[in-house]
Amino acid sequence: MQLIDGKIASEAVKTRLAEAVKVLQDKGNRKPCLAAILVGNDGASETYIASKVRTCGQIGFLSNLIRFDAQVSEERLLEEVRKINTDSTIDGLIVQLPLPAHISAEKVILAIDPKKDVDGFHPINMGNLALGLPGFVSATPKGIMMLLEHFNIETAGKNAVIIGRSNIVGTPMSLLLSKNTNPGNCTVTLCHSKTKNLNSFIKQADIVVAALGRPESIVAEDIKEGAVVIDVGITRLDDSSAPKGYRIVGDVDFKNVAPKCSWITPVPGGVGLMTIAALMQNTFTAYLKNIEN
Ligand code: NAD
Secondary structure: OEEOOHHHHHHHHHHHHHHHHHHHHHOOOOOOEEEEEEEOOOHHHHHHHHHHHHHHHHOOOEEEEEEEOOOOOHHHHHHHHHHHHOOOOOOEEEEOOOOOOOOOHHHHHHHOOOOOOOOOOOHHHHHHHHHOOOOOOOHHHHHHHHHHHHOOOOOOOOEEEEEOOOOOOHHHHHHHHHOOOOOOOOEEEEEOOOOOOHHHHHHOOOEEEEOOOOOOOEOHHHOOOOEEEEEOOOEEEEOOOOOOOEEEEOOEOHHHHHHHEEEEOOOOOOHHHHHHHHHHHHHHHHHHHHHHO
């Protein structure tokens, strides 16, 4: 078994981006800038946003974190998005999800200028992905493709089973892995909560992408010998023996599954780190377009 180490791969991306930014800055260009909107103070969202802001600083990007309390109106939030859309010093905008129930995430995503939608959630970017046209790809599936590429993992002709069909992970992942690219060229099966006999699909899989949000639910007995296993899941489980009072677990029972795999991502230290690296890559792409114009 070999580890798909998100730390190694994400550091490589970050180093490359930091060097590229430095070269462009030395030529007199401004720094890339990512704006992030955070509504409320959900613990997990705070952690994710803090990592994104910290990473921007590490690689020479500017970040602009805009906070609203959980009672903010939908109109006020939309007004902020429109303001950022027209701010030529900001390259990318992300709105941390989930949003409070009184705000439509759909409306907010639709309001983001697709050219600044570095999370790749806007229908224009999703549509471009479906059609194989250039655009921003959602950071988690993009990060997984970058991991496969970094570790030179063979995907062509493999049976890939993706578990979970969300707009931000499972669905874009299924499109990416089925494309005529490298990595890609898989025969993809997209499983979800209504799939019957999920185990029978997993048992056939050369590549398993687990993104169902059910901790340690993918078990060794279902995994084919030599499979590649990508664990997207992140769940906080209460653990009084852990320093923070909780521990992070994935969707895969890592301890028992790992010995059967050819490659596997750890949680933490796998897909999560690469998601942030992919977001930075998207922001850099938006920045390059802006400084060229
Ligand atoms: P989601 O809740 O939007 O979607 C979950 C999907 O899993 C649904 O499509 C559902 O049909 C499917 N599902 C649920 N139970 C199932 C079951 N028993 N069998 C088969 N399918 C089932 O979740 P999401 O936003 O796609 O996130 C999934 C997981 O990935 C979560 O744990 C989330 O925290 C994590 N996540 C991690 C990253 C990262 O950077 N590592 C990024 C995004 C999400």
